[in-house]
Amino acid sequence: MNTKKYTSLQNIQSDIREGKTSCVLLADYYISQNKKHAHLNAMLEVFEEEVRAKAAEVDDKIKAGTAGRLAGMFLAIKDNICYKGHTASGASKILENYEAVYTATALQRLLNEDVIIIGRCNCDEFAMGASNENSAYGAVKNAADNTKVSGGSSGGSAVAVQADLCLASLGSDTGGSIRQPASFTGTLGLKPTYGRISRSGLFSYASSFDQIGPITSSDTDAGLLLEIMAGVDDQDATSSSAEVTTYTPNASKKYKIAYSKEAMESEGLEPAVKAAYQDIIAKLKTDGHTVEEYSYPYLDYMVPCYYVLTTAEASSNLSRYSGMLYGRRSEQAHDINSTFKKSRSEGFGTEVKRRIMTGTFVLSADEYDAYYAKAQKVRRIIKEESEKILESYDLFLCPTAPSTAFDIGGKQSQDPIQMYLADIFTVQAPLSGLPAISVPTLESNGMSIGMQFMTKAFAENELLNISNRVTTYYTG
Numbered sequence: 001m002n003t004k005k006y007t008s009l010q011n012i013q014s015d016i017r018e019g020k021t022s023c024v025l026l027a028d029y030y031i032s033q034n035k036k037h038a039h040l041n042a043m044l045e046v047f048e049e050e051v052r053a054k055a056a057e058v059d060d061k062i063k064a065g066t067a068g069r070l071a072g073m074f075l076a077i078k079d080n081i082c083y084k085g086h087t088a089s090g091a092s093k094i095l096e097n098y099e100a101v102y103t104a105t106a107l108q109r110l111l112n113e114d115v116i117i118i119g120r121c122n123c124d125e126f127a128m129g130a131s132n133e134n135s136a137y138g139a140v141k142n143a144a145d146n147t148k149v150s151g152g153s154s155g156g157s158a159v160a161v162q163a164d165l166c167l168a169s170l171g172s173d174t175g176g177s178i179r180q181p182a183s184f185t186g187t188l189g190l191k192p193t194y195g196r197i198s199r200s201g202l203f204s205y206a207s208s209f210d211q212i213g214p215i216t217s218s219d220t221d222a223g224l225l226l227e228i229m230a231g232v233d234d235q236d237a238t239s240s241s242a243e244v245t246t247y248t249p250n251a252s253k254k255y256k257i258a259y260s261k262e263a264m265e266s267e268g269l270e271p272a273v274k275a276a277y278q279d280i281i282a283k284l285k286t287d288g289h290t291v292e293e294y295s296y297p298y299l300d301y302m303v304p305c306y307y308v309l310t311t312a313e314a315s316s317n318l319s320r321y322s323g324m325l326y327g328r329r330s331e332q333a334h335d336i337n338s339t340f341k342k343s344r345s346e347g348f349g350t351e352v353k354r355r356i357m358t359g360t361f362v363l364s365a366d367e368y369d370a371y372y373a374k375a376q377k378v379r380r381i382i383k384e385e386s387e388k389i390l391e392s393y394d395l396f397l398c399p400t401a402p403s404t405a406f407d408i409g410g411k412q413s414q415d416p417i418q419m420y421l422a423d424i425f426t427v428q429a430p431l432s433g434l435p436a437i438s439v440p441t442l443e444s445n446g447m448s449i450g451m452q453f454m455t456k457a458f459a460e461n462e463l464l465n466i467s468n469r470v471t472t473y474y475t476g
Contacts, residue, residue, distance in 0.1 A: 005164050007217035009224065012072040012167065016062060023062070023072055023116065027055035030074050030118055034165050040141045042150070042159040044079055045087065046119035054116045061114060068113030069224065076160040076169040079120045080127055080203035081107055081212065090203050091135040092125045094321050094328045094347025104201020105236065106212045106229040107170070113228055118166045121156030125349045126318065127172055127205045129153045130180055130422040131406070134351045139408050142184060144446055148405035151181030157215050158185040168216040168225060172202055174209045175306050176400075176426025179438035182215055183400035183450025186440040188467060189215050190222050193457045194433035195240035197226070198233035204317040206310035207238075209430045219464040219471070222437075223247030226460055242458045249468045257284060257453075258294035258389055260398040263425060266299070270403045272444035277399050280441050280451050283473045284397075294389060294396070298382055303420055305382065306427040308362050308375035314352075315359025321347065354416065379431050386432040390456045395466060398425050400438040400450035429454050437463040439470045 004021070006012045015021045034046045051074075061067035077083060080090045082100035089095045103111070111117070124134040132140040132155025140150040143163040150159045154171025158181035161169050171178040173191035182189025190213045197212045204210065214225040224247070232241040259281055263269065269277075284291045323329040323343025330342035348356070362371035389396050401422060411418060429436035434457055438450035451470070455462045 006167060009070070009073045009167060009221050016072055023055035023058045024052070026072065026074060027051050027116070030166055033163070034119070037143070037163045037165060039146070040143055040159055040163055041122055041138050042140050042156040042163065042165060043076065043119045044089070044091070044122050044137055044156070047086070047117060051116060051118055058114050058116060069228065070110060070113040070115040073115050073168060073221075074118045074166045075110065075115045076118050076121050076157060076166040077107060078123050078154055078157050078169070078171045080123060080172055081170055082201040083107060083117065083120070086120065088120070088203070090126045091123045091137055092347065092349065092352070093136045094343070096136070096328070098327060100201075102201065104212070105198040105233045107201065109228050110225065121154070121160055121169060123156050124153035125352050126203060126314075127153040127174055127177055128314070128351050128355055130176070130419050131408075132156065132181070133408065134349055136349055141408070142405050142447075144186070144448070145405070147407055148447065149184065149408050151184035151401075151405065153177040154215065155181045158182055158187050158189065161185070161187045161215050161217060168214055168221050170212055171215050173211050173213050173430065174205050174310060175430055176423045178213045178215060179426050179436060179450070179452060180401050180422065182438040183440075184405040184448065186443075186448030187215050187217060188219060188222055188440070189213070189438040189450070190226065190460065190463065191429055191436050192226060192230070192460055193240070193435045194430070195238050196242070196435070196458060196460070197229045198236040198239045200233055200235035206313035207317060208313060209310060211430070219249065219468045220247070223461065223464045240458070245461060247461045247464050250465055251469065253465060254288050254290070255394040255462070255466060256290045256392075257395045257397050258292055258393040260299070260396070261293045261295045262297065262299040263398040264293075266402065266424075268402045268421065268424070269399065272404060272442075273399050273402060273449055276442040276444075276449040276451065280397070280470065280473070283470075287469065287473070291397070292393075294393070296385065296389065298385060299424065301378055302382060302427045302431060303424055305375045305378040306423065306431055307358070307420060308371050309379060311355045311359035312363050312372050313359070314355050315363060318352070318356055323347070351416075382428065383432040386428060386434060386454070390434075394455065394462060396454045398452055400425060400452040404444050404447035404449055425452060433457065435460045435463055437467055439467040441470065441474055
């Protein structure tokens with residue numbers, strides 16, 4: 001059996017060409033890895049028989065010279081991305097037996113290039129959370145320290161890559177759900193520009209924020225996955241027709257980078273994260289990039305604005321799970337009212353209920369102007385000011401999260417406000433519709449620290465290129 005850990009598809013395909021491995025051997029390896037690390041609770045299901053059959057099929061295609069660009073890549077998918085004929089539960093009891101009737105557009109484009117889907121990943125229920133403790137199927141454990149959280153909501157997707165359960169994974173990012181777990185697990189997490197990748201087949205949480213994106217160990221894999229998934233889709237009216245370009249690393253390019261003054265001075269920033277922030281600034285300067293302090297005075301307004309808007313959208317989107325058309329129906333239901341009330345009460349977890357009720361409140365006739373309408377105005381200001389930064393600079397830098405991975409069941413987990421503040425640096429990009437990436441840097445007590453870069457709309461290649469440079473600072 002193949003026992004080598006791969007960190008890029010390029011290396012896998014090279015070894016396949018040289019006869020050092022095969023998709024069948026890799027299938028056996030990743031299946032065994034999933035069994036070995038089942039205690040991490042990163043995967044809700046591994047498609048063993050299907051994976052072995054698909055691996056043999058791709059090996060035949062490779063020999064015939066007809067294989068797609070992703071031949072040899074084993075990919076895990078977040079449990080809120082539809083894959084026809086497979087369970088898609090959103091890590092919620094209300095959809096625990098739901099079988100997808102079609103495949104998400106982004107995923108289908110990868111399948112067309114011979115990617116092999118290893119299984120579906122655990123996540124916070126309906127992608128609502130920053131620690132992956134809100135899953136109906138239990139918390140995901142950080143592979144570096146099993147007492148620590150994985151981050152959320154794409155915690156299973158991040159740990160799957162961290163623990164070598166697959167080569168790469170797909171997550172979804174609404175307010176930081178790809179980037180924050182990437183920071184906690186030492187992986188690369190990319191949130192594309194809003195509309196860059198079709199949302200067709202992605203469970204809706206907050207429709208004006210949600211985006212599918214990759215979690216990988218290399219910038220080249222992230223770039224290839226992005227390129228294949230991106231582009232306009234007739235099934236998603238919000239998908240963009242902006243040109244999709246190929247990513248090629250450019251080590252000679254120098255950037256003008258702004259870093260957040262308010263983030264550096266934030267009282268909630270852990271000393272180790274601040275040290276990592278200062279370290280990357282120094283390394284970027286040494287590498288010849290221009291790095292300057294920039295005051296962005298809206299830091300304290302972004303989390304409240306984000307949660308008003310996303311809970312409002314969630315309140316509307318999750319109204320479809322009523323126990324009437326599909327999903328869980330309570331055995332105690334006996335009329336329309338009891339069907340709605342009992343099915344939703346039994347099927348939804350505490351955090352999902354909290355956000356639905358909050359969203360319903362801010363959309364109510366008496367509170368609409370005070371909360372929802374005002375938050376929309378604040379979002380416009382945040383977007384305009386974020387774009388203003390990027391008129392003068394190529395990139396905007398800040399920590400991905402204010403801390404390293406915290407304890408499972410710890411203080412943050414018990415206090416919803418503290419948990420929401422874990423998104424303080426990541427919500428700016430989705431509020432603005434801009435792309436952002438988390439890149440692993442230093443570690444503290446064995447736990448990784450990610451730094452976040454944000455750039456202009458549809459300039460994801462710049463994020464991948466700077467991540468390529470930053471990776472060399474810390475891996476040699």
